[in-house]
Amino acid sequence: MRIRKTIAVTILLALFVAGGVWLRVGSGSDDALTPVPSDPAKIVRLIDLADFPVGKDGYQFGGPSEIMRFADIAKHIPEKGWAEKIGNQVDFRTERLLFFRWRSYEGDKLHYRVTNHSVSKKPIIAFWRIPGKASDEPGYFYHAFAVSKAADWQLIDEPKDDVRSTVRDLDLMEIFHGMGGPDLIDLDVGGVEKPIVIRSANDLAKLGSSNGHFQIMVQQQVDFAREHILFFTWSGSGQDRLWFELPKANDVRVRYSAGKTKNDQQHYRMLVIANEAAWKLEPAAGNEHPPVRETHSYGGIIFHEDNEPLVIDSLEVASKAFPNPMWRKNLAAEVDFAKQRLLYFYWEGSGQDDMSTVVAMGPNRKSVRFNYHTGSILNLATHYHLYVVDRDVEYAGTTLWAGGRSSFTGVAELPIDASKCTTPAGDYAKPIVITSKADLLQKLGSKEVVAKINRPVAIDFNWQQLLLFCWDGKVGTELAYTVHGWEPKSKTIFYQPRVGKAALAKRYLHLYTMPKGMQWQVLSPGERPFGAKGIDAPPAK
Secondary structure, eight states, X not given: OOOEEEOOOOOOOOEEEOOOOOOOSSOOOOOOOOOOOSSGGGTEXXXXXXXXXXXXXXXXXXXXXXXXXXXXXXXHOOSTTHHHHHHTTOOTTTEEEEEEEEEEETXXXXXXXXXXXXXXXXXXXXXXXXXXXXXXXXEEXXXXXXXXXXXXXXXXXXXXXXXXXSEEEOOHHHHHHHHTOGXXXXXXXXXXXXXXXEOSHHHHHTTOTTOXXXXXXXXXXXXXXXXXXEEEEEEEETTOEEEEEEEETTEEXXXXXXXXXXXXXXXXXXXXXXXXXXXXEEXXXXXXXXXXXXXXXXXXXXXXXXXXXXXXXXXXXXXXXXXXXXXXXXXXXXXXXXXXXXXXXXXXXXXXXXEEXXXXXOSSOEEEEEEEEOOOSOOEEEEEEEEEEETTSEXXXXXXXXXXXXXXXXXXXXXXXXXXXXXXXXXXXXXXXXXXXXXXXXXXXXXXXXXXXXXXXXXXXXXXXXXXXXXXXXXXXXXXXXXXXXXXXXXXXXXXXXXXXXSOEXXXXXXXXXXXXXXXXXXXXXXXXXXXXXXXXXXXX
């Protein structure tokens, strides 16, 4: 395979200066004012890596190596002769070296911006990566920067033009999901009254110096030039609750309600707060509740076959949804439908699947997003979550099954260019099984499409197969799948969650990859996978 080396990168340098006053209640002192270079070129400079040798490493994109001394370059960049070439371009008296290296697909871009901290005016260089389009050719990327020691730096997600919130949650479930749990953080329990204040990536590094994943996952979600983190960590009842409110602009109220149960647990919460906002911790009265909370005041399942939630906004709707009189009575006692509504999610997936809420509040908008977290074991489980949401909190979407992503990662839909497919329409219920690259080329009729699909991380015909659905159906028809399995057996069920009603017809093309040994079944239009029909029952114990 031809390996391309990508050294050049387009650098976007913009200098933003944001003003404001930061009034903090219960936090430490401001960042010290630091003399900084007036010339942006002296804050961050791109190091010349022309002809840098391509390695065989498989690094994923992440935090760069930070090198403070000339003598340490060879420890991080062992390529022969390059320690001196790079070191001669850095003035280690006033600068340090940041070295990024990673392997990805061609087209990756590394960008950065320089922004002055909204209070201290200290420059912060934020780096972010824009991934290239997946292809059958990987690339090795190397970038080095000389960064002023008078400036801070961090990694961020690609900046968006969205209106910034005054206060929001960080999804720690997503962060801890990738690192094995919160116990890997190096910190002492501070108590709910004394949150840890994090104002920079350097402050963040002090919490988990032994876990780079934690640092990267957190700092990518925070713009330290404009906001900071309050990290609440305490030990208390399993029923302890902590939430926030925004009664007026830049006035954050963090509310704490102590639980009554004796099951002592460790609690973690991270709140991101705008630098210009004040915050204060206040105890909550017994009849006060968070603006978004999960309720268990019912005991049954509603089969809701959609990734979007079922909205229950009145007692009449709740009476139809929940047939049990006791459930309705419990909900009526807990939910004030004049001020609140219910959002219900249902899905089937791994027993390790879970869902978390991310609440954000700003001057003109309060919102909640529901994040889906995939499990890794193939024990089929039914999941249902019912949330009480204040009516002034906008539903901001969910990641449940986003992009076809499910807990059973052995099955996934692949991109396919419908205009390049030469396969004639067939029976929807009889997809074409593709077991080789030659079969794929014959069915799609385009080397270009095959090259994009048959990449190493997407399809390996040694252990995978493809299913190609090609049929003419009514406009508005959708195709979905769900995995049903009881170890060691599992089956993928393909079905149409929505059957089009329009008179017009169109050509539908869907391509799925799955393990060769996995069973599969296609249900007739209108038939559902939730129920006994068409699904194997679990073996008797």
